[in-house]
Amino acid sequence: MIRVENLRKEFVLTKKLQKEYATKDKVALAVDNISFECKPGRIFSLLGPNGAGKTTTMRMLSTLFTPTSGTIEIAGIDAIANPNEARKKIGFLTGSTGLYQRLTANEIVKYFADLYGVKKEDYERRKEYLFDLLNMNDFQHKRIGKLSTGMKQKVSICRTMIHDPEVVVFDEPTSGLDVITSENIIKLIRDCKNQGKTVIFSSHIMSEVDLLCDDLAIIHKGKIIFNDTFANFKAGMQTENLTSEFIHLIHQNS
Template sequence: MITTNELTKTFTDRKRGSVRAVEGVTLECRQSEVFGILGPNGAGKTTLLRMLATILQPTSGTATVAGYDVRSQGQMVRASIGYLSGSTAPYDRLTPREMLAYFGALHGMDRSAVAERTREVLEQLDMQEFADRRCERLSTGQRQRVNIARAVLHRPPVLFLDEPTAGLDVLASRTVMRFIRQCRDEGRTVVFSTHIMSEVEGLCDRIAVIHRGRLAALGTLSQLRERAGGGSFEQVFLRLIGEDDA
């Protein structure tokens, strides 16, 4: 469903010169899989997702999403994905229901299809209570659920979620995690970045550990534990990125 081969992104910084935010990442994400991208802040997780979503062009290397090349078939990639970033925000003067109708039209869905899909998504994300309330009046957790609903409205086979639970309380986070599992059970590929260990342990089928732009490790939780010599997942993570001083 998703493949990368030596994917690299280099930026030019006035003070530091050439900076490689992502370097030589090769991985594969499968259908019906929750694939976690785990790493500390600044590791390159967001840059990697932005390249896969065609927001950024790779400096070198290749990647395909849903069978489409991110360089030459960007429009087809974008039609096949739902994308949630830290900067995604709802339109304050619209209600969630109005927002979904608007984005459904942008995706070329007819009114009856939008209405039916809106009903499904509102139920799956526990949004019925505030579906007709202006977004400017919603809490952080409610607004994030609106953003996720917008990303999945057109039933994309691939979802990219960048830190989807950032700033959410326990109940809102649980709703989002439950919805991600539902997406996997429906056959979608879900790729999400996080630095929260409990989310990775409770949700991911496989995990890519990213550190300083490089792929430090890739595998199931049990495979990563075996490679790192056991212990808590926090200890495993620190060993894999070479930061375990214990």
């Protein structure tokens, strides 16, 4: 379960950043009082155009950023007061995630298992399960630098899931990936749902949302402009397809 209430994030703009963003404002508001809830066994999609505040929200959920105000509850833990406890429950994967090029697939998975404090017997069991599931046994001893993009993505998935997280956060997980490689991610998200995990993923690709989503929130300029089930979103559509409806909503709230 993820419960977010009145979440707000401001960034202080240094002179360098003011120049970079061509603004005189001393503070940039990235997320403006948003609230939503993601339930176990359901896939929650956070949809929004570029710069809407999706990544900032995901980074606050995964405890990388501390919110300016508001509350975040991850699997019953106050993530702001106890970030380390919350992190134990989270698996985090982004499209821009990199891997250590000079380590092997095996070494990376073991490293993250150690960081998450996974016990040796649990690690062996989880590793066997995930390596078989993702068909990773053949390249487990190869260094990451020598793997294809698809193989690397599988290692990233394995690293994310090795500690069997209750909550999985995917920040634009398929960005930059081809259709075949994206398929691994889609499958992973579905598996997580089937295992009763809480899944949140951010995207701006409507086809992915259509494929996976149970609940939907649309974020624009830091504010939530839609928050309901995906079935209700579809039922209330005023345009002919999902993409047009998304654009229509964004324009309406600009």
